[in-house]
Amino acid sequence: MSPYFESYLTVGTFAALGAVLVMVMLGVASVLRPTNPTAAKRATYECGVDPVGSGWSQTYVRYYVFGLLFVIFDVEAVFIFPWAIAAEELGVFGLVAMFLFILTLLEGLAYAIKKGVLRWE
Amino acid sequence: MDVIVDLFSNFWVALLGKILLVALMIPLVGMVIGFAEMKLSAKMQNRVGPYFAGGRWGWAQLIADGVKFFQKEDLIPADADRPVFKTAPIWVLVGTVALFVVIPFGPDLIFRDLSVGIFYALAISSISTIGVLMAGWSSANKYSLMGGLRAAGQLIAYELPLVLAVVGSVILAGTMSMTGIVEAQIEAGYPYIVVQFVGFGIFMVAALAELTRIPFDMPIAESELVMGYLTEYSGFRFLFFFLAEFANMFTLSAIAVTLFLGGYWLPGLSETQLAYLGPIILIAKVFVLVFAMIWFRWTFPRFREDQLQTLAWKWLIPLALANILVTATLKVVL
Numbered sequence: 001m002s003p004y005f006e007s008y009l010t011v012g013t014f015a016a017l018g019a020v021l022v023m024v025m026l027g028v029a030s031v032l033r034p035t036n037p038t039a040a041k042r043a044t045y046e047c048g049v050d051p052v053g054s055g056w057s058q059t060y061v062r063y064y065v066f067g068l069l070f071v072i073f074d075v076e077a078v079f080i081f082p083w084a085i086a087a088e089e090l091g092v093f094g095l096v097a098m099f100l101f102i103l104t105l106l107e108g109l110a111y112a113i114k115k116g117v118l119r120w121e
Numbered sequence: 122m123d124v125i126v127d128l129f130s131n132f133w134v135a136l137l138g139k140i141l142l143v144a145l146m147i148p149l150v151g152m153v154i155g156f157a158e159m160k161l162s163a164k165m166q167n168r169v170g171p172y173f174a175g176g177r178w179g180w181a182q183l184i185a186d187g188v189k190f191f192q193k194e195d196l197i198p199a200d201a202d203r204p205v206f207k208t209a210p211i212w213v214l215v216g217t218v219a220l221f222v223v224i225p226f227g228p229d230l231i232f233r234d235l236s237v238g239i240f241y242a243l244a245i246s247s248i249s250t251i252g253v254l255m256a257g258w259s260s261a262n263k264y265s266l267m268g269g270l271r272a273a274g275q276l277i278a279y280e281l282p283l284v285l286a287v288v289g290s291v292i293l294a295g296t297m298s299m300t301g302i303v304e305a306q307i308e309a310g311y312p313y314i315v316v317q318f319v320g321f322g323i324f325m326v327a328a329l330a331e332l333t334r335i336p337f338d339m340p341i342a343e344s345e346l347v348m349g350y351l352t353e354y355s356g357f358r359f360l361f362f363f364l365a366e367f368a369n370m371f372t373l374s375a376i377a378v379t380l381f382l383g384g385y386w387l388p389g390l391s392e393t394q395l396a397y398l399g400p401i402i403l404i405a406k407v408f409v410l411v412f413a414m415i416w417f418r419w420t421f422p423r424f425r426e427d428q429l430q431t432l433a434w435k436w437l438i439p440l441a442l443a444n445i446l447v448t449a450t451l452k453v454v455l
Contacts, residue, residue: 006132010139010233011241014222017140018215021147022361029191029357042199044262045352054200057263063274066430070277073438077284080445081240084291087449095453102442109438118427118434 065117069109076105139232143221151367152183157408158367158415159183165419193356198261201353205259210354210361212252217365219245220372225300227385227399228392238299239291242376243284246331249365250276253340256362257350268349271426272333272340278433279330279337285441286323289448290380293317299376303384312383319444321381323437325410328373330433332366334414336421339429374410375403382406 001009044051083090083098090097112118129135156171159182163170175181197206223238225231235241250273257269290313291297294305306312314321330337341349351362378384383406385399395402424432 001132007233007235010136011219011222011235013136013140014143014232015215015219015245017144018218019211021144021218022211022214025361026195026357029193029195032191033356034192034194036194037196039199041194041196044198044200044260045347046263047347054261056258056261056266061270063270063277066274066278066434069434070281073281074284077281077288080285080288081291081297084288084445084449085295085297087292087452088295091453095449098449099446102446106439106442109434113435118431 065112069112069117072108073105076101143218143232146221147218147364147368148187150371151364152187154367154370154411155183155363156180157411158418161412161415162419165416187360190357190360195358196353196355198353200261202259202261205255206353207358209252209256209259210358210365212255213249213365214252214361216245216248216252217368217372219248220369220376223299224372224375224403225303225379225384226403228300228396230385230396230399231300234298234300237297239287239297239302239376239380242299242372243280243287246369246373247276247280249369250280253350256354260350260353262353264346264348264352265350268340268346268352271346272350274426275330275333275337275340275429278430279327279437282323282433282437282441283327283331285438285445286320286327287380288441288445289313289317289320292445292448292452299379299384303379303386306383307386310388312381312386314381317381317444317448319440320448321377323441323444324377324381325413327433327437328377329414329417330429332369332373332414334366334370335418336424337429338423339426342423370411370414371407374407374414377410378403378406 046052079101080098083094087094087098129138160170160178162168171179171182173179174185197203220242222232223235223242225234253272253276254269257265257267257272260266260269290302293309293313293316294302296302296305333340340346341351346352351359354362385395385403387395387398387402390398
């Protein structure tokens with residue numbers, strides 16, 4: 001088996017372990033714990049009073065704009081890493097290119113801030 | 122002895138050993154950090170803290186807590202989205218366990234030295250965000266929903282500074298492999314914090330926010346949201362979120378130590394000494410950072426939601442980008 005495949009296998013096994021750990025512990029606990037759900041216990045918790053309306057009430061999701069900004073910058077980070085490894089070999093050419101790239105992105109961020117995306121009213 | 126070495130050179134046997142090791146390590150790390158948090162918090166607030174369990178210093182407090190959690194009823198709210206509610210803790214823990222793969226404990230002591238090490242660590246750590254959002258949405262509770270949305274907004278905002286702060290070290294080392302970065306620091310003769318203090322600062326602030334710890338604990342702010350996305354969780358499912366938080370304190374500190382503080386390396390020790398002392402040095406450095414995190418908790422007041430977003434977007438991200446450009450310029454020119 002190639003080391004390449006072994007790496008994937010190790011990562012996959014560790015990720016699976018996270019799920020197995022939860023299931024095994026919950027399995028063991030299910031033998032020890034009582035199970036006696038009543039309507040009062042299963043009611044939605046709202047500080048002790050009866051819940052009002054549905055739990056999935058309408059909420060103003062301010063964060064969707066941040067979500068959009070995040071996607072742009074996270075993709076950018078993916079582009080920065082390969083250059084970061086080879087920064088020395090690529091030399092001045094790579095440096096100038098990266099300056100242009102990052103400054104363009106900063107301009108986008110400045111525009112978003114100027115537009116008032118980060119203002120809360 | 123030779124038989125054992127031969128046995129562990131087999132990939133499958135070694136993998137089994139690694140799995141057992143990490144399955145033991147995570148609860149152990151959780152307990153040690155949890156207990157440290159209890160005792161240090163007590164010290165800082167002039168209390169005694171846990172005292173009775175186990176006789177001296179209450180050392181068995183968290184073991185007693187664990188046993189208690191085993192006996193707790195597994196309550197699921199009637200309105201909850203059951204499959205999502207049940208699987209949310211799994212996603213949180215998957216991200217935590219998978220992070221352990223790339224932490225170098227010594228020159229050859231690493232679960233797997235991936236060539237994309239640090240990149241992998243940053244990618245896998247964001248899986249927990251999905252778990253948190255799932256927990257918040259599926260609880261069918263207003264507080265949970267708000268907490269989950271706040272958490273999502275905060276975790277994505279601070280993931281960017283976290284990712285960008287790392288790039289400085291990657292430029293200096295010229296590799297993303299975690300062992301490679303430590304070796305580059307050994308070769309350079311100084312830990313990267315000497316030149317990357319800006320990156321280290323940004324990384325620690327962002328790590329604190331990723332852990333949703335005070336002063337960045339808006340998602341689970343007790344005084345307004347009860348317990349945020351954790352409100353409806355009880356018993357063992359609740360414990361998994363906490364276990365993941367404590368284990369993540371360890372892993373994120375370990376990544377910070379590896380990237381900025383020289384990892385398992387101390388100046389003046391030979392290669393063979395490092396092979397034996399490496400894990401101890403790494404864990405000692407990690408606990409210094411963990412102590413600082415607990416210290417912060419009792420020092421700073423909570424950020425308001427808009428201040429928190431402003432800090433990330435207006436300050437940390439531009440600062441991290443500037444840090445990348447300055448580091449790269451110095452590396453290329455000098």
